[in-house]
Amino acid sequence: MLQKRLETPLGPVTVMSDGLSLNGLWFTNQKYYGSTLPRLTVMGDRPVFAQVQTWLTDYFAGKQPAINFPIKPEGTPFRQAVWQELQQIPYGEVRTYGELAASVGDRLGHFVGAQAIGGAVGHNPISLVIPCHRVVAGDGDLTGYAGGLERKQNLLRLEGSLKTDALRVDFKGK
Structure with a gap:
């Protein structure tokens, strides 16, 4: 596994790749940091890392970039199903657990x-790209983001689903 550190406006992230696909993306101090990947990793560079950096730059510029690189999160079939469902939540929208x-x-x-669901969402190994930050409590509370609630606020504000500094979205459901 190869890893590289990339910078974002919300702090550094570590990205990991098997050489072809993105297998992990974590904020440096994120809960469950690197939990699904092998212990042996080396610093390195691959084209997927440049693609992820471009995606991150565009995302944090307020664009809605397409994911034009392969992703391959490692996890149980149940977690895989949850992560696939997370990818269906559109930019600027939220879903409840x-x-x-x-x-x-x-x-x-x-x-x-x-x-x-909360356990699988919390163990999402590819933050941002698999948008676990778009999941909120039934009443709109911003709960359960492994990257921290302040980051979750900032991400939802960037996407337009959080209008204030509150810890709750004005949630109206699907």
Whole structure:
């Protein structure tokens, strides 16, 4: 696994790649930092890192960049299903843990609890690109972001779904 440190307006991130795909993107002090990747990594460079840097630059400039590089998060089939569902949340919108649980449950064909969803969302290994920051509590509270609530506020404000410095979005559902 190769890793590289990139800078963002919200602090440095570490990106990891198997040489072809993006396998991880974490804020340096993020909860569960690097938890899904092997212990042995080396500093290096690959074209995917330049593509991710361009994506981050565009994203933080307020654009809605397309993900034009392969991503390959490592996780259980359940977590993979949750992360796939996260990728369906459009820029500038939020979903509740309950809504996400219903969507994942439909995808898997059985009931899924919001608490299980929260665990999978929190262990998302590719922050920002897989937009776990777009998930909020049922009442709109900004809970459960491994990168920290202040970063979550800033990300949702950047995307236009948070209008104030509050810790709650004006949530009206889908």
